[in-house]
Amino acid sequence: MKxxxxxxxxxxxxxxxxxxxxFDKNQCKFLLEEIMRSRDFSRIFYSEEEFMLQGKDLGTxxxxxxxxxxxxxxxxIFGDERFQKELGGLxxxxxxxxxxxxxMGVPRTMLPEWIDKSLGDALVxxxxxxxxxxxxxxxxxxxxxxHQDIIDFPDKESNFVTVxxxxxxVNEKSSPLFVLPQSHLLGATTFPHDLTxxxxxxxxxxxxxxxxxxxxxxxxxxxxxxxxxxxxxxxxGTQPHGEDMPRISIRILAEKNTTEISDCPIxxxxxxVTGSLSLRKTRLDIDNEGKVLxxxxxxxxxx
Numbered sequence: 049m050k051x052x053x054x055x056x057x058x059x060x061x062x063x064x065x066x067x068x069x070x071f072d073k074n075q076c077k078f079l080l081e082e083i084m085r086s087r088d089f090s091r092i093f094y095s096e097e098e099f100m101l102q103g104k105d106l107g108t109x110x111x112x113x114x115x116x117x118x119x120x121x122x123x124x125i126f127g128d129e130r131f132q133k134e135l136g137g138l139x140x141x142x143x144x145x146x147x148x149x150x151x152m153g154v155p156r157t158m159l160p161e162w163i164d165k166s167l168g169d170a171l172v173x174x175x176x177x178x179x180x181x182x183x184x185x186x187x188x189x190x191x192x193x194x195h196q197d198i199i200d201f202p203d204k205e206s207n208f209v210t211v212x213x214x215x216x217x218v219n220e221k222s223s224p225l226f227v228l229p230q231s232h233l234l235g236a237t238t239f240p241h242d243l244t245x246x247x248x249x250x251x252x253x254x255x256x257x258x259x260x261x262x263x264x265x266x267x268x269x270x271x272x273x274x275x276x277x278x279x280x281x282x283x284x285g286t287q288p289h290g291e292d293m294p295r296i297s298i299r300i301l302a303e304k305n306t307t308e309i310s311d312c313p314i315x316x317x318x319x320x321v322t323g324s325l326s327l328r329k330t331r332l333d334i335d336n337e338g339k340v341l342x343x344x345x346x347x348x349x350x351x
Contacts, residue, residue, distance in 0.1 A: 059138060060317040063232035064266075064278040067134070071213065071273035075124045080215040080272070082120050083150060083186075083296055089158060092183040096162045099178060108176025109187050110149040116185040117149045117298060125213065125298070131275075135302050138209060138277065140310030146208060146301040151187045153223035153295035156288055159190060186296075191288040194228065194243060194251075197301070198236050198280045199330045206236055206280045206318055206325040211300035216272045222295045223286045225268040225276070232279035234259055235323025239331040241283060253283070255323040279317060 059065050094102065110116070125131060126145075135143050154175060156164065163178050167190060175188040197210045218224050234255035242254040249265040263283075268276055278284065304314055318325055 059277070059279070059313045060320065062229040063282040063317065064227055064229055064276060065134075065138075066268070066270075067275040067277075069271050069273050070130070070275040071125060071128070073271060073273045076213070076215045076272040079120060079122065079124075080296060083116065083215075086116060087183055089294065092179050092188070093160055093163060093175075094178055094180060096160075102177075105177045108174070108179065108184050110185050114185045115149055119185075122148075122298070125300075134277065135209075135211070138313050139302070139304035140312030140315065142305035143302050144305065146303045148298060148300040149187055151189065151297055151299050153286060153288075154188050154190055155292055155294055156190075157292050158294065164190070187299075189286070191223070192285050194226070194241055194283045194285040195239050196236060196241075196281045196283060197278075198327065199239050201280075202330050203326055203328060205306070206232075206321075207306055207314065208280050208301055208303040209314065210278050210280065210282075211302060212268075212276045212278075213298045213300075214270055214272055214274045215296055215298065216293075218269050218274075218295060218297075220267065220269060222293075223288065226285050226287070227266050227268060227276075227278065228253065228263040228283040229266055230261060231263055231283040232281040232317060233320055233322065234261060234281075235321040235325060236281050236327045236330075237323065238327060238329060243283075257323045259322045279314070281321075 112118070159175075160178075163175070166178075174192070175190060176184060179188055197208075198204060198206060212225065228251060231253055234253060235257075237255050242256065244252045246252045246262060247264075251263050251265070252260060253263050254260040268274075304312070
């Protein structure tokens with residue numbers, strides 16, 4: 049099985065490593081079919097009237113006891129020795145899995161019009177609160193602006209990576225990931241990030257510490273089984289899904305064992321950062337109750 053891995057220094061320089069067709073396509077397809085059989089996706093959303101009766105609901109993402117990825121067989125991923133070797137190589141040998149879940153890019157054809165209008169140009173279009181409680185074992189989204197995965201971890205050090213695996217072919221229309229390679233070198237910055245479009249596929253990125261970089265956008269397309277591993281501070285996002293079928297992937301967070309002293313790629317990358325490796329407050333777009341304070345999804349309007 050062929051895949052693009054390159055050198056470990058790629059991760060230090062670019063903040064991301066790509067592995068095209070890393071996992072068996074048929075195993076990914078079988079897992080995808082299991083997910084699709086788990087529910088009638090045309091019934092997952094509340095009606096507008098039902099939603100108004102529910103009121104504001106926080107904490108709608110998968111969690112222990114409510115996580116479909118923990119109930120289906122993913123041994124072909126976690127038990128793969130090549131997968132374990134790649135993560136171990138990036139993080140100095142020992143690591144632990146922080147979290148894993150299925151994420152679904154919801155096609156506009158599946159999204160009720162009233163929800164689409166309600167979201168408008170939201171920076172983070174997580175659909176969880178609109179989903180019936182029994183189906184909240186997957187994360188559903190309609191595009192999300194450029195962000196870092198450390199957004200969910202105030203006060204945490206940048207010692208973890210995201211693993212993203214496509215379960216089916218992802219093309220230009222099926223909500224491919226957009227990433228800004230090298231953006232991790234400016235460290236952890238508060239969302240929404242200081243980005244200015246300076247070219248057809250380029251942005252000027254500032255980190256608030258007097259440092260800036262001109263960055264080119266990379267779209268991640270690939271066959272089912274393709275895997276991408278990126279630094280917790282790499283900027284990435286997606287546009288709304290343009291095809292009729294949902295784009296379902298598995299997202300894994302893996303953390304370096306901080307009790308070990310090592311000179312591994314994630315350590316070397318962090319030593320090159322011109323900025324902060326942690327944040328007390330990771331986002332400014334919502335208040336403590338989850339009320340939206342800032343709108344204007346830049347990625348979905350400008351890329």
